[in-house]
Amino acid sequence: MYDYTEFDAAFVAERNRQFRAQVERRIDGSLTEDEFKPLRLMNGLYLQLHAYMLRVAIPYGTLNSRQMRQLAYLADRWDKGYGHFTTRQNIQYNWPELRDVPDMLDALAEVGMHAIQTSGNTIRNVTADHFAGAAADEVADPRPVAELLRQWSTDHPEFQFLPRKFKIAVTGAENDRAVIRAHDIGIQIVERGSEIGYRVIVGGGLGRTPMIGKVLSDFVAQADLLPYVEAVVSVWNTLGRRDNKYKARIKITVHEHGIDEIRARVEKRYALIRPAFGGIDQELFTEIKAAFAPPAFREASTAVYDTARKTDPVFRAWADTNLAAHRAPGHAIVQISLKAHGATPGDATADQMRVLADLAKQYGHDELRISHEQNVILPHVHKSDLPRVHAILKKHGLATANIGLISDIIACPGMDYCALATARSIPIAQEIATRFDELKLEHEIGELKIKISGCINACGHHHVGHIGILGLDRAGVENYQITLGGDHTQTAELGQRTGPGFSADEIIPAIERLIDAYLHHRNGPAETFLQAYRRLGMAPFKAALYTQEAAYAAE
Amino acid sequence: MAKPFTPKIVTANALLEGDVVYLTADDRWTRAIHEAELITDEDSARLRLIIAEGQPEEVVGAYLADAAPSPDGPEPVHFREEFRRTGPSNYVHGKQEALQDV
Numbered sequence: 001m002y003d004y005t006e007f008d009a010a011f012v013a014e015r016n017r018q019f020r021a022q023v024e025r026r027i028d029g030s031l032t033e034d035e036f037k038p039l040r041l042m043n044g045l046y047l048q049l050h051a052y053m054l055r056v057a058i059p060y061g062t063l064n065s066r067q068m069r070q071l072a073y074l075a076d077r078w079d080k081g082y083g084h085f086t087t088r089q090n091i092q093y094n095w096p097e098l099r100d101v102p103d104m105l106d107a108l109a110e111v112g113m114h115a116i117q118t119s120g121n122t123i124r125n126v127t128a129d130h131f132a133g134a135a136a137d138e139v140a141d142p143r144p145v146a147e148l149l150r151q152w153s154t155d156h157p158e159f160q161f162l163p164r165k166f167k168i169a170v171t172g173a174e175n176d177r178a179v180i181r182a183h184d185i186g187i188q189i190v191e192r193g194s195e196i197g198y199r200v201i202v203g204g205g206l207g208r209t210p211m212i213g214k215v216l217s218d219f220v221a222q223a224d225l226l227p228y229v230e231a232v233v234s235v236w237n238t239l240g241r242r243d244n245k246y247k248a249r250i251k252i253t254v255h256e257h258g259i260d261e262i263r264a265r266v267e268k269r270y271a272l273i274r275p276a277f278g279g280i281d282q283e284l285f286t287e288i289k290a291a292f293a294p295p296a297f298r299e300a301s302t303a304v305y306d307t308a309r310k311t312d313p314v315f316r317a318w319a320d321t322n323l324a325a326h327r328a329p330g331h332a333i334v335q336i337s338l339k340a341h342g343a344t345p346g347d348a349t350a351d352q353m354r355v356l357a358d359l360a361k362q363y364g365h366d367e368l369r370i371s372h373e374q375n376v377i378l379p380h381v382h383k384s385d386l387p388r389v390h391a392i393l394k395k396h397g398l399a400t401a402n403i404g405l406i407s408d409i410i411a412c413p414g415m416d417y418c419a420l421a422t423a424r425s426i427p428i429a430q431e432i433a434t435r436f437d438e439l440k441l442e443h444e445i446g447e448l449k450i451k452i453s454g455c456i457n458a459c460g461h462h463h464v465g466h467i468g469i470l471g472l473d474r475a476g477v478e479n480y481q482i483t484l485g486g487d488h489t490q491t492a493e494l495g496q497r498t499g500p501g502f503s504a505d506e507i508i509p510a511i512e513r514l515i516d517a518y519l520h521h522r523n524g525p526a527e528t529f530l531q532a533y534r535r536l537g538m539a540p541f542k543a544a545l546y547t548q549e550a551a552y553a554a555e
Numbered sequence: 556m557a558k559p560f561t562p563k564i565v566t567a568n569a570l571l572e573g574d575v576v577y578l579t580a581d582d583r584w585t586r587a588i589h590e591a592e593l594i595t596d597e598d599s600a601r602l603r604l605i606i607a608e609g610q611p612e613e614v615v616g617a618y619l620a621d622a623a624p625s626p627d628g629p630e631p632v633h634f635r636e637e638f639r640r641t642g643p644s645n646y647v648h649g650k651q652e653a654l655q656d657v
Contacts, residue, residue, distance in 0.1 A: 027571070029612050047615055049639055050649040052573040080648055095648065098571050344645045415635060416643035424638075426645045476633055 002291045004112040012109045019043045020102035044115025048419050054093045055118040060128035060146040061089030061370040065357035070111040072353035085346040089127050089370045121162045123153035129171045129178045130371035134379035136325040140189045142172040144289040163240030164248035181213040181492035184250045203254030206458035211251040214259045227277045231270035295365035297328035305383035318401040334378040337400040341437040345411040346374030355396045405442045407433035414454025421454035423471025423478040431508050447528045464488035466530045468495045480507040485533045517544035563600045564591040564622040565607045567614035575639045588640045589628030
């Protein structure tokens with residue numbers, strides 16, 4: 001993976017020194033809160049309902065064991081012994097005190113990490129497919145592109161005061177695991193003949209006005225990517241609406257001007273700035289690519305794995321649910337669920353983080369990934385090591401076999417933490433997971449993505465959940481709206497609202513009725529919830545939700 | 556027609572710790588909602604908020620929140636304020652943590 005150069009280290013150290021002084025000036029009264037707020041946000045520090053929150057960037061979700069260990073150290077030393085992994089592959093600490101934050105940032109810098117541009121109207125952490133460099137279906141590893149974009153966007157002088165935040169995601173495979181169609185810019189690495197290039201998608205986004213991104217260019221050559229992306233951001237920086245925060249994102253700009261007009265403007269801008277990119281970015285890109293060279297995969301027998309899978313049903317359930325196909329023979333991608341039934345989605349204790357770091361070090365070429373689905377990935381594990389890895393995970397509450405199933409829920413922090421939330425998300429996720437675990441139905445139900453947001457800003461991606469749940473405040477009571485048929489992949493779609501929402505007490509039975517309807521109507525176990533919904537439409541699900549609940553619908 | 560005034564408390568987050576605090580009648584910041592001053596008229600509410608906003612070295616983001624009287628002191632009206640005076644529902648952290656230690 002990419003290691004900080006002296007330049008990177010000096011840059012982060014200087015930023016941390018500045019922030020330490022800013023915190024001191026805030027505390028001694030030289031800075032007002034209005035002056036301090038943009039400065040703390042630039043360094044990832046929010047003030048939430050019960051405390052400050054520090055959001056630390058995990059670029060393209062990639063970590064080594066030393067970094068994970070340091071995240072555990074921060075959790076123990078300055079927080080309450082845990083961290084929360086987010087849908088943008090970051091980690092959030094929910095309980096830091098203001099005076100401690102500069103020390104936390106210094107501790108992060110020791111392992112080449114920071115919280116720069118995790119907030120504010122800047123280009124945020126560039127996310128990527130969490131199977132990057134390991135997936136069997138990949139054209140190329142998306143992380144070198146993501147790292148190039150990170151270096152280009154960090155402190156980019158033109159893009160520090162954008163109309164609004166700007167999020168970029170990169171995938172190297174046709175199967176989209178990075179939700180690129182719901183990002184301001186989504187980049188897909190593609191092949192044309194033998195040439196590698198990029199499909200560039202713009203104007204996707206969730207939030208109060210959800211939009212699926214549109215293709216701006218089907219093929220941008222490798223050497224042209226940075227000037228092309230710069231042209232896109234530059235056009236939006238000029239055109240984007242600063243008069244209304246809710247209309248400022250590029251999705252609205254694309255919607256208001258049309259994709260053809262945006263394309264014409266981007267091409268004009270591109271023609272102007274392209275000559276300024278003299279090729280240094282490509283030299284840098286070559287160096288970055290070398291840093292992401294795949295590890296030396298070993299060739300060994302997988303007999304141990306085959307035997308364990310045959311003889312141990314618990315291991316088998318885990319292996320069949322949590323492993324994904326690796327490009328190298330004899331290897332697997334291990335998905336570690338942070339969704340134990342009843343636990344908070346995305347939370348890991350400091351002890352668990354250290355176990356994950358140890359496993360990566362010993363069995364996984366020192367690599368870890370955080371997925372936007374709030375799980376942890378060991379991207380490169382030889383199958384012969386899997387029984388041992390599983391045994392260790394089991395011991396630490398990390399072997400839940402539920403990846404992609406009904407209890408593998410994305411949930412934003414909601415009103416348990418977030419100052420913007422209108423309702424809680426976490427307890428709903430906990431109750432759904434607990435309920436379907438009790439029913440012992442989740443393997444029977446099969447692939448199903450439930451995504452929960454506690455407000456219309458949609459950090460929990462509810463619009464693209466097969467079942468989306470949106471928590472709202474209806475006359476001083478928590479109320480949950482359901483959407484169906486959302487899809488976050490290459491066949492992206494926005495879910496459709498079923499009708500009136502449900503109270504906190506009613507939402508779990510409502511989800512149960514939906515699932516009963518699916519099990520009743522499906523063609524067989526091979527037809528997933530999403531496929532059944534696409535075949536049947538809304539009617540049978542709506543009936544299940546509302547006709548049996550006439551009393552509620554009448555309100 | 557203007558909405559009739561409903562009783563309020565002044566609340567904010569502490570600058571250093573970031574936790575929830577409430578303004579008392581004798582101009583202190585307390586961690587306990589029951590010790591907050593329940594303000595029953597609009598003019599005093601406006602004045603008390605200005606006083607709170609004038610203490611940036613102590614608190615951040617002061618605002619008026621609806622509250623209801625009770626024999627023990629003010630109680631939250633909205634669920635958001637209920638969570639703020641308690642802590643998150645997924646762990647015994649925040650204010651409820653301190654109560655448990657007692």
